Amino acid sequence: MEWREGEETRMGKNGYLPLFETRPARGLVFFRSYAASIFIGICFICFHRVSYFPVTERWVWVGMFVAELWFSFYFFVTVIVKWNPVFRSTFKDRLSSRYEEEELPGVDIFVCTADPRLEPPTMVVSTVLSVMAYDYPPHKLSVYLSDDGCSDLTFYALLEASGFAQLWLPFCRKLKVEPTSPEAYFQTTPEPVDDAFMANEWLIIKKTYEDMKTRIGSMTRLGKVPADIRKEHKGFDEWDFVVSRHDHPSILQILIDGRDPNAIDIEGKALPYLAREKRPQIHHNFKAGALNALIRISSRISNAPFILNVDCDMHSNDSKAIRDALCFFLDEENGREIGYVQYPQTFGNLTKNEIYGSLRVVMKLELAGFDGNGGPCYIGTGCVHRRESLCGMKYSKELVVEWKAMKYDRKIIEKASSIEGNCKALASCTYEENTPWGKEMGVKYGCVVEDILTGICIQSRGWRSVYLTPQREAFLGMVPTTLLDTLVQHKRWAEGDFQIFQSKLCPFVYQVLGACHICMSSLSTAFTVLWNLYGWEAQSEVG
Numbered sequence: 054m055e056w057r058e059g060e061e062t063r064m065g066k067n068g069y070l071p072l073f074e075t076r077p078a079r080g081l082v083f084f085r086s087y088a089a090s091i092f093i094g095i096c097f098i099c100f101h102r103v104s105y106f107p108v109t110e111r112w113v114w115v116g117m118f119v120a121e122l123w124f125s126f127y128f129f130v131t132v133i134v135k136w137n138p139v140f141r142s143t144f145k146d147r148l149s150s151r152y153e154e155e156e157l158p159g160v161d162i163f164v165c166t167a168d169p170r171l172e173p174p175t176m177v178v179s180t181v182l183s184v185m186a187y188d189y190p191p192h193k194l195s196v197y198l199s200d201d202g203c204s205d206l207t208f209y210a211l212l213e214a215s216g217f218a219q220l221w222l223p224f225c226r227k228l229k230v231e232p233t234s235p236e237a238y239f240q241t242t243p244e245p246v247d248d249a250f251m252a253n254e255w256l257i258i259k260k261t262y263e264d265m266k267t268r269i270g271s272m273t274r275l276g277k278v279p280a281d282i283r284k285e286h287k288g289f290d291e292w293d294f295v296v297s298r299h300d301h302p303s304i305l306q307i308l309i310d311g312r313d314p315n316a317i318d319i320e321g322k323a324l325p326y327l328a329r330e331k332r333p334q335i336h337h338n339f340k341a342g343a344l345n346a347l348i349r350i351s352s353r354i355s356n357a358p359f360i361l362n363v364d365c366d367m368h369s370n371d372s373k374a375i376r377d378a379l380c381f382f383l384d385e386e387n388g389r390e391i392g393y394v395q396y397p398q399t400f401g402n403l404t405k406n407e408i409y410g411s412l413r414v415v416m417k418l419e420l421a422g423f424d425g426n427g428g429p430c431y432i433g434t435g436c437v438h439r440r441e442s443l444c445g446m447k448y449s450k451e452l453v454v455e456w457k458a459m460k461y462d463r464k465i466i467e468k469a470s471s472i473e474g475n476c477k478a479l480a481s482c483t484y485e486e487n488t489p490w491g492k493e494m495g496v497k498y499g500c501v502v503e504d505i506l507t508g509i510c511i512q513s514r515g516w517r518s519v520y521l522t523p524q525r526e527a528f529l530g531m532v533p534t535t536l537l538d539t540l541v542q543h544k545r546w547a548e549g550d551f552q553i554f555q556s557k558l559c560p561f562v563y564q565v566l567g568a569c570h571i572c573m574s575s576l577s578t579a580f581t582v583l584w585n586l587y588g589w590e591a592q593s594e595v596g
């Protein structure tokens with residue numbers, strides 16, 4: 054499939070205007086001339102090494118030549134990655150005029166958290182509230198929180214947030230609030246002074262938010278939920294069976310507003326909390342295991358055809374981001390082969406010179422290069438997947454979904470309490486035994502960078518992926534701020550990528566020889582795996 058410039062004005066074969074356009078990067082001629090000049094230099098060096106062979110110290114000569122060949126190879130791989138970057142933009146107005154609100158597909162949002170000490174519950178709920186406030190039909194959106202820390206503190210925070218959402222979501226709609234994370238909003242936006250009525254409401258919401266934050270904060274410092282609060286929601290009873298965070302049964306609670314025991318929705322949005330079962334003798338597969346449990350649980354509760362997953366430290370910064378992603382999936386001409394749409398990881402706390410790490414180059418340039426060569430890898434957060442692609446299905450031309458006819462609606466036939474009981478087994482730690490979960494289905498196990506590996510597998514099943522870098526960042530997260538934290542994170546990534554490099558899924562072997570994908574794409578992926586070899590050295594520094 055090829056997308057070219059000017060296609061926004063071209064009518065598709067089926068008579069529809071495209072929902073997105075693709076532009077090549079500007080100024081490529083300079084980069085390509087620079088690359089060509091280095092290539093000529095490499096040719097001269099090789100010619101020199103071969104044509105002149107010294108009589109003495111021959112091994113030094115050979116050693117130098119081998120080193121030069123290695124660097125030349127690395128140079129080629131990096132050049133190929135940057136050879137053809139593309140940038141995408143969407144036409145959300147066309148999406149809205151083509152699809153009535155009722156015809157839009159459902160979207161399930163997964164937020165992952167794992168430790169209330171490292172990921173404070175106040176931050177987690179701000180992220181949850183930010184994604185609940187997406188500008189999307191409320192009854193088509195479900196937000197799932199996966200708590201691998203199995204903490205009643207996180208549960209308490211979510212319960213508080215579900216109450217606050219009743220104020221926050223209508224407020225976001227009325228004021229067209231951006232960003233929709235209350236924490237980020239009140240930090241960055243001044244009080245509206247020109248409208249006394251609005252200013253008053255603004256102050257009330259801010260005060261309510263701050264009170265909630267103080268309550269959650271003091272509870273977190275206390276380290277436990279007091280008995281009188283535990284009595285307020287039956288969900289806390291589940292913690293009577295929790296031995297420790299590594300030893301407990303599944304807890305699934307579809308959160309309800311404490312004042313209305315019959316309402317299972319908050320403004321039409323479902324908000325389930327899940328702490329999957331953990332037992333000390335059974336490996337839980339970290340985030341990949343959490344995501345797979347969520348895929349199964351959500352398939353019973355809302356079963357939306359699209360899944361957005363975010364880490365709890367990455368809040369939504371653009372309430373239209375879901376519509377942007379859908380412009381790709383719902384495009385009549387090219388949409389059906391797209392398996393996932395990846396947003397960049399952008400950070401609110403980056404310094405101008407970004408002295409640690411090199412994420413800006415990766416996010417701004419390299420992943421756009423991947424996109425031009427066949428599709429970016431999946432980087433774990435800020436990614437919208439088609440449920441089928443994540444569940445292991447192969448791409449097939451016959452797979453055409455009539456979204457309009459489907460009229461997705463999350464029919465909650467069962468009562469929340471019976472869903473909670475019936476679905477728990479799907480999150481038990483033995484459920485996956487002798488099943489393809491973690492191998493052919495869902496997020497892959499056995500690799501520290503489960504996201505990269507899962508992305509490679511989805512692509513090798515014939516799906517394409519898309520990288521979208523909108524002007525307004527769709528998500529804002531936190532980057533480690535100390536050298537030690539950065540080294541630890543890069544060590545983990547380096548380890549994971551090196552694991553893939555050594556495995557039978559090594560992109561050089563698996564994709565090039567397997568001819569599953571175009572060569573450029575595999576070289577791009579191989580590059581991710583390779584740049585981490587450089588991080589390898591850093592490992593010895595941190596142990």
Ligand SMILES: O=c1ccn([C@@H]2O[C@H](COP(=O)(O)OP(=O)(O)O[C@H]3O[C@H](CO)[C@@H](O)[C@H](O)[C@H]3O)[C@@H](O)[C@H]2O)c(=O)[nH]1
Nearest residue numbers: 165166167201339340343364365432433434501502504542
């Ligand atoms: O057992 C676990 C461990 C982690 N997490 C969650 O996974 C996310 C990422 O983990 P983190 O420790 O923050 O790793 P990072 O290095 O910051 O994560 C980057 O790298 C990971 C591995 O490539 C990706 O999964 C992430 O999305 C990406 O942001 C967080 O939300 C955690 O809460 C779990 O749910 N269960």
Ligand SMILES: [Mn+2]
Nearest residue numbers: 364366530531
């Ligand atoms: Mn993180």
